[in-house]
Amino acid sequence: MSDDGFTVSILVGADPERAFQAFTEEIDRWWLRGPKHRFCPPYGEGTLHFAGDRERKLVEEHPDGSSFVIGEVLRWIPGELLHLTWRLPNFAANEQTEVLVEFAAEGDGTRVSVQHRGWDALRRDHPALHGLDRRAAAAAKGALWAETLTALRDYLQGG
Amino acid sequence: MKLTPYITVQNAAQAIDFYCRAFGARETGARFTEPDGRIGHAEISFGDFALMLSDEYPEFGAVSPTTLGGSPLLLHLYVDDVDETVAKAEALGARVLRPPADQAYGDRAATIQDPFGHRWMISTTIERMDKETLQQRVGDAYRID
Numbered sequence: 001m002s003d004d005g006f007t008v009s010i011l012v013g014a015d016p017e018r019a020f021q022a023f024t025e026e027i028d029r030w031w032l033r034g035p036k037h038r039f040c041p042p043y044g045e046g047t048l049h050f051a052g053d054r055e056r057k058l059v060e061e062h063p064d065g066s067s068f069v070i071g072e073v074l075r076w077i078p079g080e081l082l083h084l085t086w087r088l089p090n091f092a093a094n095e096q097t098e099v100l101v102e103f104a105a106e107g108d109g110t111r112v113s114v115q116h117r118g119w120d121a122l123r124r125d126h127p128a129l130h131g132l133d134r135r136a137a138a139a140a141k142g143a144l145w146a147e148t149l150t151a152l153r154d155y156l157q158g159g
Numbered sequence: 160m161k162l163t164p165y166i167t168v169q170n171a172a173q174a175i176d177f178y179c180r181a182f183g184a185r186e187t188g189a190r191f192t193e194p195d196g197r198i199g200h201a202e203i204s205f206g207d208f209a210l211m212l213s214d215e216y217p218e219f220g221a222v223s224p225t226t227l228g229g230s231p232l233l234l235h236l237y238v239d240d241v242d243e244t245v246a247k248a249e250a251l252g253a254r255v256l257r258p259p260a261d262q263a264y265g266d267r268a269a270t271i272q273d274p275f276g277h278r279w280m281i282s283t284t285i286e287r288m289d290k291e292t293l294q295q296r297v298g299d300a301y302r303i304d
Contacts, residue, residue: 006199007192139191139199146189 006142009113010149014156016103017079019110022156023101024050024082027058030155032147040068040089058084071099079103086116090127097121112152114145164234165211167221168275171198174212177274178203181248182236184210205236224276233270234279241283245269248281261285263296 012019022030031037033044039060040046046062048070056073068089075083082101097118104111119141120134129137168174175198178184187209188202197214204210215223224230238244241259249255252274259269265286272278288296294303 005194007194009190009192010188011186142191146191149189 005116005119005138007113007115008142008145008149009111010146010153011106011109011111012153012156013109015079016105016110019112019152019156020079020082020103023103023112023152024076026155030151032151036144037148039070040066071096074098086118088128095122095126112149114149116141116145163209163211164232165213166232166234166277167215167223168212168277169215169223169225170275171201171212171214174273174275175201175203177248177251177253178210181251181253181273182238182244210234227276230277232277234277235282236279237282237284239283241267241269241281244281245271248273248279253279264288264293 014022027050028048031048035041035043038044038046038048040062042062046060046068048058048060050056050073051059056076058070058073059067060070061067069087071084071086073082073084075081080103082099084099086097086099087095097116100115100117102111102113102115104113119129119137122129125131130140132140175186175190179186182205184203184205186201187204188200188211190201191199193199197216198212199216200211200213202209202211213221215221215226217226236244245253245255245259248271254272255269256272256278257268257270259267259281261267265284265288266282267285268280268282270278270280290303297303
């Protein structure tokens with residue numbers, strides 16, 4: 001998997017174990033809603049959660065009973081890292097990217113870092129790239145992760 | 160409207176560490192790091208006020224005082240104790256251009272150059288005064304409107 005994107009990170013006011021727990025077990029409570037952040041319509045009414053014990057998956061489940069598998073967990077180390085495949089609804093069966101989330105103690109909190117890799121393996125006219133060149137696409141995906149991580153930080157501050 | 164300074168430095172990671180340790184800033188925004196290690200964007204806050212910064216991107220015209228050989232920008236920071244802040248900054252590598260001194264307008268102020276070439280005026284308000292008192296203090300040197 002190529003290393004073609006920004007690493008986006010943020011400091012959160014919680015220890016790495018708590019930050020990991022919030023990122024995984026409580027993901028639906030803080031992950032932003034709406035078509036920019038959720039995966040399938042009706043955006044915001046579906047719920048995100050990690051399903052399964054041994055073979056964990058990140059799934060969005062919808063009120064009509066349908067579901068969409070965003071990714072399969074490759075590594076799950078509480079308080080340290082979460083590594084999973086990452087697909088969008090407009091990906092073909094053989095297309096995927098990868099997300100690596102790392103949790104590292106820093107000061108009296110935790111730096112949560114996200115690397116979202118593999119965008120440059122997609123064909124240039126892939127709809128997920130929105131017609132942007134490689135750098136602009138990476139920056140746009142990074143900006144989206146910045147919003148997501150800011151939501152996690154705010155959730156941990158409030159909780 | 161809202162103005163947020165956005166500065167360019169060589170080694171943004173070290174600069175963030177310096178501003179947090181020397182000035183008590185806090186990293187508040189998301190940090191974007193490129194595969195080559197350059198920080199493309201970061202945000203730190205001094206109380207309610209943000210400062211954005213990045214590493215150098217000469218390909219986009221973003222170069223630092225280190226590369227330029229100086230900076231026309233002066234950042235002004237109010238702190239509780241200018242002497243303590245300047246001493247801390249100096250211990251962490253800043254150059255004191257003008258040591259802390261009481262000013263006629265009621266501040267105790269100093270000017271330093273941080274290790275990344277940016278100049279800071281550091282002040283603590285030690286006395287509040289009305290316009291008339293200030294005019295008497297500065298005499299004919301300035302007209303206070």
